[in-house]
Amino acid sequence: MQSRGMSDQNSPPEPPHGTRSAFVTERVRDMIIRGELEPGSRINERVVVEQLNISRTPLREAFKVLEREGLISIRPNVGATVVSFTMDDVEASIEVLIGLEAIGAERAAERATEAEIAEVADLHARMVAAYEASELMAYFHVNQDIHQKIVDAARNPALSRVYAGECARIRRFRFAGNSDRSRWSRAVQEHEQILDAFARRQGPLLRELLRAHHIAGWQQARRALEAGAPRAMPARGATK
Amino acid sequence: MQSRGMSDQNSPPEPPHGTRSAFVTERVRDMIIRGELEPGSRINERVVVEQLNISRTPLREAFKVLEREGLISIRPNVGATVVSFTMDDVEASIEVLIGLEAIGAERAAERATEAEIAEVADLHARMVAAYEASELMAYFHVNQDIHQKIVDAARNPALSRVYAGECARIRRFRFAGNSDRSRWSRAVQEHEQILDAFARRQGPLLRELLRAHHIAGWQQARRALEAGAPRAMPARGATK
DNA sequence: TGCCCCGAGATTGCATGCAATAAGTTCCGA
DNA sequence: TCGGAACTTATTGCATGCAATCTCGGGGCA
Numbered sequence: 001m002q003s004r005g006m007s008d009q010n011s012p013p014e015p016p017h018g019t020r021s022a023f024v025t026e027r028v029r030d031m032i033i034r035g036e037l038e039p040g041s042r043i044n045e046r047v048v049v050e051q052l053n054i055s056r057t058p059l060r061e062a063f064k065v066l067e068r069e070g071l072i073s074i075r076p077n078v079g080a081t082v083v084s085f086t087m088d089d090v091e092a093s094i095e096v097l098i099g100l101e102a103i104g105a106e107r108a109a110e111r112a113t114e115a116e117i118a119e120v121a122d123l124h125a126r127m128v129a130a131y132e133a134s135e136l137m138a139y140f141h142v143n144q145d146i147h148q149k150i151v152d153a154a155r156n157p158a159l160s161r162v163y164a165g166e167c168a169r170i171r172r173f174r175f176a177g178n179s180d181r182s183r184w185s186r187a188v189q190e191h192e193q194i195l196d197a198f199a200r201r202q203g204p205l206l207r208e209l210l211r212a213h214h215i216a217g218w219q220q221a222r223r224a225l226e227a228g229a230p231r232a233m234p235a236r237g238a239t240k
Numbered sequence: 241m242q243s244r245g246m247s248d249q250n251s252p253p254e255p256p257h258g259t260r261s262a263f264v265t266e267r268v269r270d271m272i273i274r275g276e277l278e279p280g281s282r283i284n285e286r287v288v289v290e291q292l293n294i295s296r297t298p299l300r301e302a303f304k305v306l307e308r309e310g311l312i313s314i315r316p317n318v319g320a321t322v323v324s325f326t327m328d329d330v331e332a333s334i335e336v337l338i339g340l341e342a343i344g345a346e347r348a349a350e351r352a353t354e355a356e357i358a359e360v361a362d363l364h365a366r367m368v369a370a371y372e373a374s375e376l377m378a379y380f381h382v383n384q385d386i387h388q389k390i391v392d393a394a395r396n397p398a399l400s401r402v403y404a405g406e407c408a409r410i411r412r413f414r415f416a417g418n419s420d421r422s423r424w425s426r427a428v429q430e431h432e433q434i435l436d437a438f439a440r441r442q443g444p445l446l447r448e449l450l451r452a453h454h455i456a457g458w459q460q461a462r463r464a465l466e467a468g469a470p471r472a473m474p475a476r477g478a479t480k
Numbered sequence: 481t482g483c484c485c486c487g488a489g490a491t492t493g494c495a496t497g498c499a500a501t502a503a504g505t506t507c508c509g510a
Numbered sequence: 511t512c513g514g515a516a517c518t519t520a521t522t523g524c525a526t527g528c529a530a531t532c533t534c535g536g537g538g539c540a
Contacts, residue, residue, distance in 0.1 A: 019316045020494065021304070045521075055495045057297070060523085064261070064301045068308040070401060076259045077501050077522060093398040095343060103339035158333040158409075161310065162402055169398075260524065285491075295525045300493085317492060317531050 020054045025062035027052060032071050032082055033172050039084030043072065070169050085173065087222055093170045094218050100163045101147065101214070102207045107154035109203030116153045117199050120146055124195045131188050139184075140175055146191070147210075150198060174217065176224040183220045187213070260294050265302035267292055272311050272322055273412050279324030283312065310409050325413065327462055333410045334458050340403045341387065341450045347394035349443030356393045357439050360386055364435045371428050379424075380415055386431070387450075390438060414457065416464040423460040427453070 017023065028048065031037045043063075045056055052059075063080045066072045072080045108116075123146045130139035144167065151163045190213045197206040257263065268288065271277045283303075285296055292299075303320045306312045312320045348356075363386045370379035384407065391403045430453045437446040 022316070056522090057494055057496090061301055061304045064304045065308050068305050070398075076262075078503095079522065089397065092396040095347075095396060096340070096398045096402060099339050099343035099399075100336070102342075103335060107335075156332040156335060157329065158310075158336045158406065159339075162336060162406065166398065166402065296492090297524055297526090318533095319492070 019058070021058040021061045024048075024052055024054055024058050025065050028059075028062050029066060029069070029071060029168070032066070033168070035172065037082050039082045041082055042078075043080045043082065045079070069165060085170070087226065090170050090173045091218065091222070093166055094174075094214060096166055097163065098211050098214050100159060100166070101151060101210045104151035104154040104156070104159055104163065105207040105210055106203035107156060107159075108150050109198065109201040109206055111155050112153035112198070112201070116149065120149050120153075120198060121195060123149060124191060127191065128188060131184065143187075143191075144171070146194075150194075150206075150210075173225060174221055176221040180220055180224065183217075187217060190216070259298070261298040261301045264288075264292055264294055264298050265305050268299070268302050269306060269309070269311060269408070272306070273408075275412065277322050279322045281322055282318075283320045283322065285319070309405060325410070327466065330410050330413045331458065331462070333406055334414075334454060336406055337403065337410075338451050338454050340399060340406070341391060341454070342447045344391035344394040344396070344399055344403065345447040345450055346443035347396060347399075348390050349438065349441040349446055351395050352393035352438070352441070356389065360389050360393075360438060361435060363389060364431060367431065368428060371424065383427075383431075384411070386434075390434075390446075390450075413465060414461055416461040420460055420464065423457075427457060430456070 028037075028043075037043060045059055049056055049059055063072060063074055067074050067080070071083060073083050074080050123142055127139055127142040127146065130136075130142055148160075148164060148167070152160050154160075190209065194206065194209045194213065197209055268277075268283075277283060285299055289296055289299055303312060303314055307314045307320070311323060313323050314320045363382055367379055367382040367386065370376075370382055388400075388404060388407070392400050394400075430449065434446065434449050434453065437449055
């Protein structure tokens with residue numbers, strides 16, 4: 001049915017490992033996050049379908065999921081458009097993230113196992129290594145993992161799910177926060193304190209450190225974004 | 241299992257007002273919330289398709305949405321199953337809701353317009369009326385509206401979206417909290433204070449009142465649910 | 481008796497075709 | 511030259527068919 005034979009040059013066959021639907025969902029989400037699909041623009045089903053070598057059915061299912069995630073907006077009989085964030089939108093999401101981490105921090109301080117704390121400590125070490133090697137992308141991803149792990153340590157499935165979802169939504173914008181070297185260095189120091197508070201299970205302190213960390217990071221990111229583009233623009237390649 | 245012959249109540253033509261997909265999403269969500277689809281059980285596509293008189297395509301799109309909302313779980317090549325909540329799952333979600341309202345409360349106290357406050361006051365009056373008329377269902381819905389409106393007054397789109405989603409997920413369980421008359425009466429009193437704090441724009445107070453309100457409500461609901469069923473069971477007919 | 485394999489039936493995932501709707505274009509009159 | 515209406519094209523929403531996969535009951539074997 002599919003010409004699975006010799007095709008590796010102009011259109012990478014894109015091997016769907018799981019279901020086509022899951023594959024295309026992840027792929028289109030990435031395209032949005034990476035900025036390959038311009039915010040505010042409509043997404044042509046045919047184009048994406050040909051690009052990914054799948055039919056319209058799984059793509060339309062992916063659209064529904066991405067709409068629920070808040071990455072696109074679907075108007076009946078018109079189509080899907082990439083939602084364009086304003087800086088205020090992102091700030092709103094970050095406010096939510098701060099609130100979610102606040103719940104998570106206190107619970108995590110109470111409930112985290114030693115193994116979980118060790119895991120975060122390990123991630124922290126790897127993050128510092130990435131920082132010292134100036135590997136921005138690796139740093140960024142480990143950084144995200146640390147925050148997610150702390151939230152996960154709260155053992156609240158609903159919290160983890162909501163947090164992860166909201167994080168993904170605005171990932172590309174937060175990336176800009178680390179573009180400045182001095183801010184980057186301070187962020188690492190803040191993480192040092194965060195790890196310490198977590199290890200000592202000091203919930204309220206952890207909560208406040210995280211809050212301050214996010215606010216500072218976002219202020220930097222917002223400045224960088226507004227300097228780079230008057231309107232909401234994604235940092236290209238802000239994901240793996 | 242369904243006799244398609246003389247049908248007047250089990251399969252009304254069901255006029256799809258918008259798109260079939262939106263219609264069936266809402267319909268199936270309702271079926272889950274009302275407990276018509278048993279938690280833990282698989283959902284047979286064919287049955288639902290025949291029941292709602294639509295094809296499988298919009299239904300499968302609905303499944304994707306509902307999965308993202310956390311109401312069902314889809315296993316590839318197996319199908320969709322209604323997720324069954326444990327009491328701890330619900331409690332986790334309520335913890336999240338409390339956290340989200342905490343953010344919302346402080347912002348709402350700052351940013352709410354007089355019109356929004358008036359609107360909540362109006363809803364409150366209607367809620368009291370429903371209470372005095374012992375119209376439990378009407379009370380329940382207006383109650384939800386009040387909380388959502390307060391959150392909306394924070395003018396944080398991300399917050400409103402996440403809050404609404406999480407609320408919908410566990411709606412059926414919270415309904416049980418009002419089954420006890422004395423708790424119901426106390427809940428109304430608490431709402432009186434909540435409205436007052438909101439009108440006076442006392443953010444921190446509002447936050448704490450809401451927190452206490454939810455904790456008390458949930459304790460009652462949990463007790464009622466555990467008395468009614470050893471495992472997680474929905475209160476039948478917990479929605480319009 | 482219990483376990484494992486397997487084949488028929490049921491069910492899902494996906495591609496495709498068709499009708500309905502929106503978007504884009506041309507042509508006409510003012 | 512410009513505005514608008516009718517028409518053409520493009521695109522979406524949905525139904526359906528087919529292949530792939532899973533479910534589940536029966537028979538062979540230890």
